[in-house]
Amino acid sequence: MEIIRTVSEMKAAAAAFRAEGLSAGLVPTMGSLHEGHMSLVRKAVSENDRTVVSIFVNPIQFEAHEDFGSYPRDMAKDSELCERASVDVVFNPSAREMYPDGFHSYVDMSVLTEGLCGARRPNHFRGVCTVVSKLFNITYPRRAYFGQKDAQQLAVIKRMVLDLNMDVEVVGMPVIREADGLAMSSRNAYLNDEERADAAYICKALSEASRLFDEGERDIRRIERHIGELLSKIPSIALEYAEIVDAKTMRPPDGDHGEIICAVAARVGKTRLIDNVRLK
């Protein structure tokens, strides 16, 4: 496995894959790899001739008050996990390499980014779209893998690829959970024992939403309120939103067609966690 830290070397490696007629799969990550990431990596390895994992804590997708500085970083462990998973290249550039002096270009999106996390993190999806565009241009993947835990991010990336005519197949992969249902996230490391125990209620509330929907409830406001009431009983949890939306548009479902999800963001102590479940 090769670890590459510069854009020009990564481009050369990717161009060499292409010249040999080899397909590349990209798994963009911010490192601190867990089973959620590794499920994407395994899928990429199984579907492509070469797999590139990018490990880059992307400064421009954090708001100024957020956890960019304290976001967990462990390149040694991440590299080992990638090596064992038969990854071909880890791309691990510095912020300066990705955003040199005079960097002024951005990829952004309207409408899909206006609700949910986008409403609370006004610069987040601009940062995500920009870095993913760059990573696509640097690594020329045939396929790129993203977790469905970040449901709005997945919808945004799919829309960006379509709108800007990019030649990448975006593959969304199921949420991977701990034994008690908590969605895996690098930010789970921030939780103390009490918070960790409480955090499982986010998933439990989503299961309740799913149950109500399966029983025929179609008043989405009622389901959303029910989640709010359930989580309001958990001392360390402060709900940010619980919304039922169309998985493609991130807007209220238009009738009963299309994929519908229930998405939640909540603070558990000081840690902001997100999760979602597919209702249909």
Next chain:
Amino acid sequence: MEIIRTVSEMKAAAAAFRAEGLSAGLVPTMGSLHEGHMSLVRKAVSENDRTVVSIFVNPIQFEAHEDFGSYPRDMAKDSELCERASVDVVFNPSAREMYPDGFHSYVDMSVLTEGLCGARRPNHFRGVCTVVSKLFNITYPRRAYFGQKDAQQLAVIKRMVLDLNMDVEVVGMPVIREADGLAMSSRNAYLNDEERADAAYICKALSEASRLFDEGERDIRRIERHIGELLSKIPSIALEYAEIVDAKTMRPPDGDHGEIICAVAARVGKTRLIDNVRLK
């Protein structure tokens, strides 16, 4: 010569060029082709195995009050000019093909777009960056050709390609002028006889700026004022800006190094024209 109107057919044609190892040159235009465009086309034909000319009046780079509706369109004449110049493909998509329902993605730029035309046309460069990004992804050019008449556009495109790690060489080509010095522009067709005669003074004022600079004048405000005074005497001309800037940053020159241009935008009657001259 092939005329292609859909993104999928254009992608297929471009992929076929690439598969055969043929380089493609792209000349992005809004049609109404004149000698300025044709100088780009000839350069593209001379430097690449295949030349693609896109003809697309891009709605999203016009402000709401601007001339999108009346912008001159003449596909029959444009096609003939391209055919005679040995162009291989004219890509002429509809607005709906480029911006289907649910289109929400944009490429944008800060800083470089804040002055000059960007200050007067707040959505213009977002529209330009977005459409050029799309055209690059649709036609996979090795090189793309832009006129230096649109100096800020050229600087913005070069920056975008660099920032977003696109694999395109951006080639800037000299301003092509009428016999009296007026920079060629599709919008010159809007001018009546009196305005057409007056319009030549824009270029004359730029020549004056050049003369002053060559004589050693380094007080750029004085040169800018001089242009303003010259043009204020021409009845049909209303100056929008006359600014001396670094050609790369579009900001005031940082000392005497780097390429420096004097750029002008003016209304001649109701027609907005731009021009610029390189000072060093």
